[in-house]
Amino acid sequence: MKTADPELMRAINRFHVLDTIRRAGAISRVEIGERTQLSATTISAITASLLDDELITPHHEGDIRAENGGNRGRPRVMLTLNASAARVVGARIATNGLVFVVTDFQGDILARLTLPVRVDGLPLPVFGDLVEDGVRRCVLDAGLGLADVTSVALAVPGIVEHGSGRVRSSALFRDPDVPLAGFIAERLGVAAIVESHANAAAMAQHWFGRARDCDDFVLVSVEDTLGLGVMHGGQLFRGARELSLDLGHMMMGVSTAQSQRLADIAGEKAILDGEHADLRLREAMRVGRGMSHVRRLLAEGDDGFAAAASRAGEALGIAIANLAGLFAPPRVILVGSSLALGRGLVEPLQASFERVLTGPLREVTQIVIDEAGDELWARGAAAVALSELYGSPWSTTGPALRDGPLL
Structure with missing residues (x-):
């Protein structure tokens, strides 16, 4: 044996x-x-x-x-x-901005910083400049220097290979397979970790949010990409080679001719797709606030996006019901910018979820909506870094992190 x-x-x-x-x-x-x-x-x-x-x-x-x-x-x-035993930096990197937090060993925030700047499609050295500047400024705001920081964790959209620190695909970068953790670690001289948005959000919910009392749950991030985080026994579940999970690739339909990826129905781009006469909406989309603007339009009686929001919600409800059938989680937490659509998305989602879900699971799985701000996601990235420190052997010289981009 x-x-x-x-x-x-x-x-x-x-x-x-x-x-x-x-x-x-x-x-x-x-x-x-x-x-x-x-x-x-x-x-x-x-x-x-x-x-x-x-x-x-x-x-x-x-x-x-x-x-x-x-x-x-x-x-x-x-x-x-001992709260002062280590300090880490967590960052949420999105196409429309960067949010940084510095936390102590128990996850309490010492400093925070938001840089509302567009970062998608930038050359990697320019992207690195922005990340390095944000980390250094936030650490300085905490009254610390980089020598006082044990590790930096970046949460990015897309598919991440956590073990190697590589971003396999992301809207942030023009090229696939970006060795981001190693690149940032070399820039800063500090151990670096890369995690997916969904996994960072799941960790944030477990440590600080709506799942502090729950060691087994599923999180769905509803944004441009549809990320999936699965927490089992208080630990993140990752796929082969520690790949992050992606719900957007789930196929919807009963035949090849009718099948579509979930992201093509319920992703932010699918909902906002097309030419829009509203110039303010175009500007809002450019700075990553398209969904908030659409919510305002819906509240004002403009139903131009109602059908797309309803279709997205219905598809998401079916997908979440499938997740409930696979994992039977007590809780499914929804986060992300598309929740700004409000009832136009959520009500069709809940209706299709309840319609598709089988009888026994109706008594098990609860959907929780959390329109958490970007800071919680950054704090979740910090929690990813802390969780690795918690499991690492320590000595008088500090934590003995695993080989690879963390060193």
């Missing part, structure tokens, strides 16, 4: 202990055991190592006394994260 890799098991157990402490704020070793189901010996060894590495700190809480009020007992030792 093949046994588990002991190093991998140690990393997994270490992650779960640190993540349990982060969620609790302050927690005893006994409570960690109750929540993680790890043995007292394992928890004692892990927490001793974490204390040696100054990643957690002990706090004494009250005194335990005998029930009859007799002799003084030992104070209960509570463990908390």
Whole structure:
């Protein structure tokens, strides 16, 4: 029988202990055991190592006394994260702007920065200049220098190969297969990570948002690209070679002649496609605010986009019902710019979802709509970086990250 890799098991157990402490704020070793189901010996060894590495700190809480009020007992030792143990930068990179956050070791924001500048189609060196400038400015705003930053994580649209740090395809770049993590790491001299928008959003929801109480859920980002994030057992699920998932390639239809990709029905471009007489809409589309402008038009009684929004919502509802049939998640969270269409998109989506979903799953899966701002996505990228630090062995020189573009 093949046994588990002991190093991998140690990393997994270490992650779960640190993540349990982060969620609790302050927690005893006994409570960690109750929540993680790890043995007292394992928890004692892990927490001793974490204390040696100054990643957690002990706090004494009250005194335990005998029930009859007799002799003084030992104070209960509570463990908390050492927030200053590491700082990371998370960034959401979209075609119409960049959002940066600097966080401490427990994910609290120390500084934030938004650069509303169009970045799609730029030569890679120019793109790198913008990212480097944003990282440096945000780190400076946090009262830090780059030497104080452990890693930088970028969330980008498209298909990302997380393990190698390569962007396989994205609207950001003219060429496929961009070695972005290595490029940014060389520019900054700091370990770099690249993640998909959907995975960063899923991590943000799990750490800070609508799934803090849920270790198993599905997230769909409804934007120009239709991204998919799957969280299982508190960990992101990635495909072969750690590829991110893409819902937009799901085929809709019952025959070859009738089939279309979901993105061709429900992607932002599909909804906004065509020539528009409204000059303000054209300008809004240029700066990435097309959906917000369409929502305003719909509220004013302009139903020119109502049919496209309804068609997109219906297709998304069917696709999400298929996801529910595959994964039976307790929660499906929808995020992204297309939610600005409001009821015109959401009501057809929910109607088709309920119509297609089989009986037993109606009692299991709940759809949650969250029109979260870009900062939450950037914070999710930071959480991706932190989750890797949580599982890494540390020493007096810092985290021992895996080989590749992170170094």
